Amino acid sequence: MQNPRKPRSRRPAPQTQGPKPAAPADPQDRAPRIPTARDAALRMLNEVLGEDPRLLSDLRDAPWLRPMPPADRARALRLATETLRGLERCDRLLFNHLKKTPPPEILNILRLGCYELATGAAAHGVVNDLVQAAGRVPKQAHMKGLVNAVLRKTAEEAPVQWTRLRAPRLPDWLREPLCEAYGKPRVSAFELAQSQGAPLDLTPRDPSAAADWSEKLGGVLLPIGSIRLEAGQQVSALPGYDDGGWWIQDAAAALPARILAPQAGENILDLCAAPGGKTLQLAAAGARVTALDLSENRLKRLQENLQRTGLTASVLGGDALEFQPEDGTLYDAILLDAPCSATGTIRRHPDLPLVREGDEIGGLIELQAAMLDHALTLLKPGGRLIFCTCSLIPDEGECQVEEALARHPGLSVDRDALTLPGVEPDWITEEGGLRLTPDMWPDLGGMDGFYMACLRKGA
Numbered sequence: 001m002q003n004p005r006k007p008r009s010r011r012p013a014p015q016t017q018g019p020k021p022a023a024p025a026d027p028q029d030r031a032p033r034i035p036t037a038r039d040a041a042l043r044m045l046n047e048v049l050g051e052d053p054r055l056l057s058d059l060r061d062a063p064w065l066r067p068m069p070p071a072d073r074a075r076a077l078r079l080a081t082e083t084l085r086g087l088e089r090c091d092r093l094l095f096n097h098l099k100k101t102p103p104p105e106i107l108n109i110l111r112l113g114c115y116e117l118a119t120g121a122a123a124h125g126v127v128n129d130l131v132q133a134a135g136r137v138p139k140q141a142h143m144k145g146l147v148n149a150v151l152r153k154t155a156e157e158a159p160v161q162w163t164r165l166r167a168p169r170l171p172d173w174l175r176e177p178l179c180e181a182y183g184k185p186r187v188s189a190f191e192l193a194q195s196q197g198a199p200l201d202l203t204p205r206d207p208s209a210a211a212d213w214s215e216k217l218g219g220v221l222l223p224i225g226s227i228r229l230e231a232g233q234q235v236s237a238l239p240g241y242d243d244g245g246w247w248i249q250d251a252a253a254a255l256p257a258r259i260l261a262p263q264a265g266e267n268i269l270d271l272c273a274a275p276g277g278k279t280l281q282l283a284a285a286g287a288r289v290t291a292l293d294l295s296e297n298r299l300k301r302l303q304e305n306l307q308r309t310g311l312t313a314s315v316l317g318g319d320a321l322e323f324q325p326e327d328g329t330l331y332d333a334i335l336l337d338a339p340c341s342a343t344g345t346i347r348r349h350p351d352l353p354l355v356r357e358g359d360e361i362g363g364l365i366e367l368q369a370a371m372l373d374h375a376l377t378l379l380k381p382g383g384r385l386i387f388c389t390c391s392l393i394p395d396e397g398e399c400q401v402e403e404a405l406a407r408h409p410g411l412s413v414d415r416d417a418l419t420l421p422g423v424e425p426d427w428i429t430e431e432g433g434l435r436l437t438p439d440m441w442p443d444l445g446g447m448d449g450f451y452m453a454c455l456r457k458g459a
């Protein structure tokens, strides 16, 4: 596998999307009953694809989901996620039977129905339920007949046609810079991997117990030490959840802390730490960890994760750009998991390319560089700093490291840190980082896209 070609300039990705359709009215405001999983999935689709688009991850804790039983909430999220993953396929099938684009809420009802019918749901129940849902859309009840007719036709052809349609394409704002960096065939391979979703990966608290956990949980032990299970499990019911024997973390996301190779007693700063997968890895190795993040909400999840696993870290709310340790001590090592476009996580979050338009990437690139520069001021001479992002865009990875090396004489890349079981030579980039993409490990179920490098401060 080849390393990506790097774009020469850092221009922000172009915006090619037109204005979003008008926000639909909120059917739940008029319906006091507890939403069903389908009702909630429809509301999620309306919010993600609405005028003020929201990410599904921002809707997880929405107050209107609270009255629902947890299993229905989980089903709603799965239905919305998978409909959004298959949106292009849904529209291709539906528009064979539509003379013009229906109002957004009706179109989303059809899209949800199309996804469910294509993937094996019983036609009778889906169609009846969604016709009823159309009848509750304010001012659109007359569309019930259309919903009924289109879904009945879709029920006949969608199960056969669905997998014959191409893997949904990324939008131009992302596809163009990725094609420039990796070439079209690789980007098509990313899209295929993204269309297949992601398995459930776990990081064992004790890396030497990985094989035991894998056997106990009926999983597959991955070459880099993570445990892979099939998606869709009730995680809290699995052995080891309550006592923190492992935590959920994509295999690719577990590598930065492994490359850091934390030692017991080391003073390690985890900048941009929440919700804390990497903090847990550092603490489990016996390091004295300071975990800092700007988001109070995400820090709550980090605290819960520490509590469940019984691990300890000093948790601080604050801005990584301004952070100064109270006693002025410098850190042995720093992990900087910088905020980024998150384009490496699209197989888990297929809503991301639909909600974002790429206009935030220029600002993120500046922020990452500023964070890296500030982090270096907090590091001991000779200390190591892991810079990582869950992005596929080289400007947020390879280019950041190349430019940091140019800005900081004495700073070097520690290539030896990459010598770990399971790390393949093809993953190593020219400047000495690791480039991971979703098409890697195709026979094992892929991995998230990530970039990481271990930097050494001059002594």
Ligand SMILES: C[S@@+](CC[C@H](N)C(=O)[O-])C[C@H]1O[C@@H](n2cnc3c(N)ncnc32)[C@H](O)[C@@H]1O
Binding pocket: 271, 272, 273, 274, 275, 276, 277, 278, 279, 292, 293, 294, 295, 298, 318, 319, 320, 321, 337, 338, 339, 340, 390
């Ligand atoms: C990629 S996520 C971190 C994931 C985390 N390291 C883990 O393994 O679970 C990036 C984090 O950066 C945080 N963040 C964004 N801007 C920040 C800032 N200026 N200072 C500190 N944290 C920031 C976000 O709240 C978010 O939690």
